[in-house]
Amino acid sequence: MATDPDCIFCKIIQGKIPSKKLYETEKSYAFLDIGPVAPGHSLVIPKYHAAKMHELPDDSLADLLPIAKKIAVATGADQYNILQNNGRLAHQVVDHVHFHVIPKPSQEQGLVVGWPTTKPTPEELQAVHEKLMQKL
Numbered sequence: 001m002a003t004d005p006d007c008i009f010c011k012i013i014q015g016k017i018p019s020k021k022l023y024e025t026e027k028s029y030a031f032l033d034i035g036p037v038a039p040g041h042s043l044v045i046p047k048y049h050a051a052k053m054h055e056l057p058d059d060s061l062a063d064l065l066p067i068a069k070k071i072a073v074a075t076g077a078d079q080y081n082i083l084q085n086n087g088r089l090a091h092q093v094v095d096h097v098h099f100h101v102i103p104k105p106s107q108e109q110g111l112v113v114g115w116p117t118t119k120p121t122p123e124e125l126q127a128v129h130e131k132l133m134q135k136l
């Protein structure tokens with residue numbers, strides 16, 4: 001299992017930093033976020049240390065979402081966001097993969113999403129589609 005001795009989330013998994021644990025499996029760990037944007041804001045992380053989602057082996061990745069689902073249900077939230085950030089520009093602060101479960105109880109609480117929609121031409125959309133399809 002990959003770990004990083006300097007990683008704050010690896011230390012949480014190992015119990016070296018305390019956390020409000022919610023759930024644990026052989027491959028994953030879930031706990032309350034220390035800076036919640038809404039009550040119940042939680043993090044689901046793999047025990048395997050990887051900074052970004054694409055660096056995480058599929059078996060670890062596949063273990064995470066069912067736990068996010070359990071926690072989303074446990075919060076009782078009717079509306080919520082699942083968020084997973086990769087890289088500083090994408091608002092990643094901790095370099096250990098984590099899925100946020102964020103209840104959205106009101107306009108003010110929870111995730112506030114900026115969504116700068118663009119209007120590509122059909123040709124631009126086609127070019128992006130072709131480029132991606134070459135790699136899939």
Ligand code: 5GP
Pocket residue numbers: 008017019020031032033034035036043084085091092093094095
């Ligand atoms: P990011 O912006 O990287 O997706 O979010 C990192 C999250 O980790 C933040 O919401 C932050 O509050 C949370 N966090 C950072 N350090 C700790 C910690 O030591 N304990 C807990 N429980 N959460 C943390």
Ligand code: ZN
Pocket residue numbers: 003004007008009010011048049050095096
């Ligand atoms: Zn780590």
